[in-house]
Amino acid sequence: MLVDFRPTGKLRGSKPVDVTAALGPVVDALAEDSVDLSRVRVVCDWVQYRSNFRDVVDIRPILAAHGHESVLAPVPLAAVVTEDELEVAIDVRRSGDVPLKQLTAGLIRARFGDANPSRIHLEPWLPASASVIWEFNALYWKALDLWEQATGRRYEQALPGGQSDARNRDAVREMISSLFVLWDSLAARNALPEELYVVELGVGNGGQAKTWLDEFIELDREHGKDYYRRLHYLMCDYSPHVLQLARTAVANHDQHVSSFVLDATQPRTALGFLRYKIFLVYISNVYDNLPTDEVAQIGGRTYIVQTRAYLTREAAAEIGQLVAAPPDQVPELIRKLLRLGPALLAEAAPAHFPSIETAVDFWRRSWEALRLEEQYLPLAGLDLYQIAPTVSGEMLRPLLESGAAIRMHVNNGAVASFVDTVPLLHPYGRLVCHDLFVTDVHGYRTGFRGPGKYDGSIVNWVNGPLLAHIGRRKGFDVDYQRFARTGTNIVTMTAQVRD
Amino acid sequence: MLPVLRTTVVGSYSVPEWLERLKTDYYRNRISRSHLREIHDMAIKAALKDQETAGIDVVSDGELRRDNDIDYFLARIPGVQIPVTVKSFYYDYYDTLVVDPLPTDPPPLGLADDYRFTRQYTDRPVKFSFTGPFSLSHRIRNKAYAKSADLVRALAQVLNAEARALAEAGAKLLQIDEPYLAGYPEDVAVAVEAINIVTRGVDVRWGLHVCYGNRYARPSWEGHYDFLFPAVLDANVDQLILEFGRKGYEDLHMIQRLGWDRALGLGVVDVKTEQIETAEVIAQRIRKALETFPADKLIINPDCGLRHLPADVARAKLAAMVQGTIAVRRSLPAALSQEPPSQEPTIEQGA
Numbered sequence: 001m002l003v004d005f006r007p008t009g010k011l012r013g014s015k016p017v018d019v020t021a022a023l024g025p026v027v028d029a030l031a032e033d034s035v036d037l038s039r040v041r042v043v044c045d046w047v048q049y050r051s052n053f054r055d056v057v058d059i060r061p062i063l064a065a066h067g068h069e070s071v072l073a074p075v076p077l078a079a080v081v082t083e084d085e086l087e088v089a090i091d092v093r094r095s096g097d098v099p100l101k102q103l104t105a106g107l108i109r110a111r112f113g114d115a116n117p118s119r120i121h122l123e124p125w126l127p128a129s130a131s132v133i134w135e136f137n138a139l140y141w142k143a144l145d146l147w148e149q150a151t152g153r154r155y156e157q158a159l160p161g162g163q164s165d166a167r168n169r170d171a172v173r174e175m176i177s178s179l180f181v182l183w184d185s186l187a188a189r190n191a192l193p194e195e196l197y198v199v200e201l202g203v204g205n206g207g208q209a210k211t212w213l214d215e216f217i218e219l220d221r222e223h224g225k226d227y228y229r230r231l232h233y234l235m236c237d238y239s240p241h242v243l244q245l246a247r248t249a250v251a252n253h254d255q256h257v258s259s260f261v262l263d264a265t266q267p268r269t270a271l272g273f274l275r276y277k278i279f280l281v282y283i284s285n286v287y288d289n290l291p292t293d294e295v296a297q298i299g300g301r302t303y304i305v306q307t308r309a310y311l312t313r314e315a316a317a318e319i320g321q322l323v324a325a326p327p328d329q330v331p332e333l334i335r336k337l338l339r340l341g342p343a344l345l346a347e348a349a350p351a352h353f354p355s356i357e358t359a360v361d362f363w364r365r366s367w368e369a370l371r372l373e374e375q376y377l378p379l380a381g382l383d384l385y386q387i388a389p390t391v392s393g394e395m396l397r398p399l400l401e402s403g404a405a406i407r408m409h410v411n412n413g414a415v416a417s418f419v420d421t422v423p424l425l426h427p428y429g430r431l432v433c434h435d436l437f438v439t440d441v442h443g444y445r446t447g448f449r450g451p452g453k454y455d456g457s458i459v460n461w462v463n464g465p466l467l468a469h470i471g472r473r474k475g476f477d478v479d480y481q482r483f484a485r486t487g488t489n490i491v492t493m494t495a496q497v498r499d
Numbered sequence: 500m501l502p503v504l505r506t507t508v509v510g511s512y513s514v515p516e517w518l519e520r521l522k523t524d525y526y527r528n529r530i531s532r533s534h535l536r537e538i539h540d541m542a543i544k545a546a547l548k549d550q551e552t553a554g555i556d557v558v559s560d561g562e563l564r565r566d567n568d569i570d571y572f573l574a575r576i577p578g579v580q581i582p583v584t585v586k587s588f589y590y591d592y593y594d595t596l597v598v599d600p601l602p603t604d605p606p607p608l609g610l611a612d613d614y615r616f617t618r619q620y621t622d623r624p625v626k627f628s629f630t631g632p633f634s635l636s637h638r639i640r641n642k643a644y645a646k647s648a649d650l651v652r653a654l655a656q657v658l659n660a661e662a663r664a665l666a667e668a669g670a671k672l673l674q675i676d677e678p679y680l681a682g683y684p685e686d687v688a689v690a691v692e693a694i695n696i697v698t699r700g701v702d703v704r705w706g707l708h709v710c711y712g713n714r715y716a717r718p719s720w721e722g723h724y725d726f727l728f729p730a731v732l733d734a735n736v737d738q739l740i741l742e743f744g745r746k747g748y749e750d751l752h753m754i755q756r757l758g759w760d761r762a763l764g765l766g767v768v769d770v771k772t773e774q775i776e777t778a779e780v781i782a783q784r785i786r787k788a789l790e791t792f793p794a795d796k797l798i799i800n801p802d803c804g805l806r807h808l809p810a811d812v813a814r815a816k817l818a819a820m821v822q823g824t825i826a827v828r829r830s831l832p833a834a835l836s837q838e839p840p841s842q843e844p845t846i847e848q849g850a
Contacts, residue, residue: 189684191722276718394516427712427719472588475715499592499714 001030001037002084004405006446007046007092017046022092025101026057030088033108039085041298047091049452049459053133053309053372056094059107060087061375062298082299086111087376120316122309122331125375129291129412132309133451133458135338136367137289140456141239143341143360147456150360155455156205171483171492172215175432179279180223182428187225193426196230197278199271201264201421202286203235203242206249212282213253228256234274235259236267265290265388265416271424278424283417283433285490287462288450290413295385295396296376297406302396303376304385305407315369323352323362334366367456388416395470399441399463408444409463418467422476422495430496431476437464437491439480464493471495501624503794503831504785504824505556507764509708509740510628510676511568511804512546512561513813522566522589539564540616547621549810553817554825557624557672560617562804567592568630568678569638575608576601576657579639596640601653608661611668618669627665628674628708632658632697633690637679648689655696662701674706674740681711682719684726691730698735706738706764707731708803711746716771716807724750728757740764742802744784745771751791763792766802767823768816773808775815781823786830794831799824 003023010017026042041062047054062084088104110116123132140147148154186192203209213233220228233256237243243259250257262270264286271278294305311319316327325333333352337345342359353359379385382400385393387410399408421431438449438461450460464480471478476495483490514522518538525535546561565571566586570593573579578601581593614627632654636647644650662673675697680690698705709727712719724741731739739759743750743766754763767784768776781799788797799820805813 191720193721276721392516423717427717427721475717497714497717497719 001027001040001042003042003044005044006448007044008446010046010092017092018096019044022090022095022100025099026088026090026104029101029104029108032105035108035111036085039083041084041087042090043087044090044092045448046093047448047452048093049450051368051453053370053451053453054089054091055103055371056091056098057100057103057107058089058373059104059111060089060373061111062086062303063375063377084299087298089374118313119310119371119373120313120327120331122311122334122370125306125308125377127293127304128307128372128451129293129410131307131372132334132338133307133370133372134291136370136456137291137458138238139338139341139363141242143241143343143363144239144456145241146342146356146360147364150357150364151455154205155457156207168483169211169215172212173219175280175282176212176216176219180219180225180227182279183227184225186428193277194230195232195277196227197232197234197274197426198280198282199234199236199267199274199278199424200282200284201236201267201417202283202289203237203246203259204284205242206235206246208282208284209233209235209246209257210249210253213250213256231256233257234271236262236264236270238263265413266420267417268420268424274424276424277426279426279429281421281425281429281431283421283431283435285435287411287414287417287433287435288459289454289457290411290417292412292414292451292460293410294407295379295400295410296408297400297403298376299405300403302379302382302400304379306375306377307372308374310371310373311366311369312371319362319365319369322365323358325352330366333362337363337366364456367453372451387412388419391415391419391470395466395473398469399465406441406444408438408441408466409449409460411460411463411466414462415467415470418495419470419474422471422474425497427497430494433493433495434483434490435493436461436489437467437480437493438462439464439491441465464491467493472498475499501556502828504797504799504828506554506799506821506824507557507626508550508555508559508561508805508817509710509764509766509800509803510559510562510626510674511565511806512549512559512563513808513810514563514806515810518542518563519589523586526566526584526586526589528585536564543617544620547617549814550817551621551623553814554821555623555817557626558617558621559626559628560613562628562806564613566590568676569593569635570595572608572630572635572658573638576654577605578602578643592638594640595638597643597650599643601643601650601657603656605657605660607664608657610661611664611670614665614668614670624672625670626672626674626706627670628676628706629658629661631675631677631680631690631707632693633683633686634677634679637683648686648692651689651693652696655693658697659699659701662697662703666701666703670703672704672706673701674708674738675736676708678710678712678714678719680709681722681726684722687726687730691734695733695735704738705736706740707734707736708740708764710742710766710803713770713803713807718745718771723753725753725757728754728759732758736761738762738764738798740766740798740800742766743788744776744802745769748784748787751788755791760796762796762798763788764798764800765792767799768801768820770801770803770805770808770816773812775812776819776823778819778822778826781820782826785824785827789827 183192235246240261260270296303316330320327320330342363343356345359346353346356382393452459468478475498477498478495481492483492521538524530542563543560550558566589573595580596617625632651635654636651641650765788767781
């Protein structure tokens with residue numbers, strides 16, 4: 001049996017985690033079962049998100065077949081591969097509050113998946129990026145106004161620190177000043193285009209855009225080159241509601257601002273006409289909110305993490321009571337909610353949702369109760385896995401080839417966005433992104449990196465080494481710096497053309 | 500006999516991902532030089548076959564032996580120092596420097612062997628390209644020459660010796676690539692002076708390719724070709740091979756107006772996008788150029804090398820280019836379409 005205790009930092013300090021209390025009951029429960037203990041992994045995380053998709057303890061099957069054997073010759077496996085059977089996952093932040101042994105024993109008994117009667121599933125096993133949780137996430141941004149009305153607070157207040165890091169004036173001034181240096185040098189060679197494009201993907205409430213444009217005017221006045229006259233600031237967001245808020249925030253710059261509703265994973269669908277023309281692409285807290293798979297290297301073999309969303313029967317009963325539906329009907333109502341949104345849902349199913357407020361309440365409670373169970377499916381080959389439409393799973397190879405055990409995000413949405421954005425950059429353009437980046441793969445071995453819930457949306461840390469590798473293969477240097485504001489996990493990624 | 504509007508490539512051919520991995524393995528000391536050479540031999544044969552199948556009239560080796568457009572040459576030039584020879588990715592540039600003047604009588608760099616190999620595996624005319632002295636100099640930290648132009652001239656001497664070896668090996672068409680020139684338009688006179696050093700006394704047809712960069716399928720610079728004039732008129736080259744497919748054909752009139760009366764390699768395929776041009780689009784582009792340049796002065800080629808395109812896309816683009824060209828040939832007056840192009844002057848004829 002292999003025990004992987006990841007939050008090693010929690011073993012020291014004034015309140016160290018009691019490993020014995022976290023592991024002992026689990027090992028006891030395993031020992032009392034017939035499971036082959038030599039093929040069991042026990043993984044301990046510290047799940048820092050108060051609201052998340054995990055129970056305190058869960059069982060994850062490690063599958064032996066990858067589903068391609070019927071059409072392909074067997075994939076050669078290294079001699080060192082070990083065939084683990086299951087993984088027990090413990091959240092040590094909460095494990096002291098529950099009867100751990102009893103819970104573990106129950107899960108082991110029901111480990112053959114569908115036999116667990118206490119869970120109502122919302123979907124079949126799927127790669128995490130295809131889970132229904134992303135439909136919840138999309139709904140949050142589409143119907144943000146209704147969510148905010150129900151909670152009485154703006155989404156930005158749910159962010160750590162209560163505001164976006166994009167408003168840091170010093171960072172903004174530094175960014176603008178470096179643009180002026182570049183533009184001056186291009187102007188000196190008669191190579192500065194007449195129109196100067198800056199793009200922001202994911203505009204939030206427009207605070208960043210306002211800060212940026214206000215600072216720009218001031219610095220431009222000092223600089224004396226009248227670059228503001230030539231500036232085009234393009235605000236892009238998935239949510240029309242958010243975009244409208246942002247437009248209001250930058251109303252005094254309206255001659256220089258355009259807005260586009262677009263999917264951040266496909267910026268070129270709307271901005272393709274700006275290929276090689278954008279001097280700055282600015283992205284803040286977007287990548288952490290885009291769909292992602294996870295891959296894992298276990299015992300010398302590569303797996304994709306499959307997930308399956310569920311509600312506990314108890315939670316489904318409570319939610320069902322709210323909308324006059326039995327627990328087993330709740331998944332169907334959730335699917336309807338995700339398809340129609342809360343406003344139309346109230347119209348389409350008045351017997352269950354007499355008002356929009358009821359539909360929003362149903363949405364919020366379902367989201368709160370939503371859990372994910374996981375299993376590991378072997379990957380037959382990295383080339384058979386597609387990270388994004390133009391990015392092969394081969395890009396993962398440098399991060400996995402050591403064979404060392406790791407589980408990490410693929411950040412499919414972030415990768416798709418990144419590779420679809422960089423072609424827009426001017427030869428001297430830059431992409432600047434503030435987000436939660438894991439800057440070293442070792443970071444995945446020592447901390448939990450998501451998914452967690454931020455209000456009605458999802459947060460996952462972003463695999464920095466993977467983006468850096470992909471950027472490098474596209475001819476970009478990708479650099480990570482801790483964000484200027486102290487007390488934040490935000491990292492600034494900068495990508496610019498190499499050579 | 501080559502047809503009017505003959506088709507060719509600029510130089511590089513699609514480098515598949517598996518080949519990139521193997522090349523990188525070499526630069527990480529994981530496979531031997533002899534194994535890499537055999538891999539390159541196989542890849543070049545396949546590239547020749549692809550070009551022949553597409554119907555390309557004048558083919559190249561796809562530059563598949565090269566790690567990039569710079570290091571393959573600099574690594575062979577005596578006196579160019581490379582402190583770190585391991586690469587994390589084969590396509591990365593070396594950090595190179597010269598601390599002493601380059602030898603004036605350098606040994607051959609081995610490009611003639613590359614040419615001989617290619618010649619052996621195709622019956623079609625072969626174009627052989629190499630990076631010019633101006634661009635090579637821009638990847639070298641110069642600690643040997645007081646003036647950067649002197650380094651350019653010294654590199655030109657080295658390349659001149661190599662060009663002689665290539666001509667001796669049977670090469671008939673050599674092309675100098677200057678991918679950095681568009682980034683330093685103020686230095687075009689030095690670049691042309693160096694080109695004339697490279698071509699001096701080498702009795703072949705010469706091409707000069709100037710684009711706006713194709714590193715990782717991205718332009719490195721933007722602008723117009725007016726910066727080449729009038730200096731390029733003094734270059735001892737027979738063909739000017741330029742990028743138009745991506746940028747548009749507005750510069751054609753200017754090029755003609757400023758006096759270019761030799762052959763023009765017309766870029767009709769955008770190599771920075773995987774979108775495949777149709778034969779009709781190619782034909783339209785050629786017809787547009789024919790409004791300015793006569794058919795016997797035009798050579799049809801992609802904008803630049805195809806190295807960053809997937810193999811299937813490269814094949815499809817070349818096939819479309821050939822089909823579009825054939826369609827235009829058929830629409831030309833019979834006398835013109837059936838006659839070989841006018842003989843291009845060689846250097847000795849005083850281009």
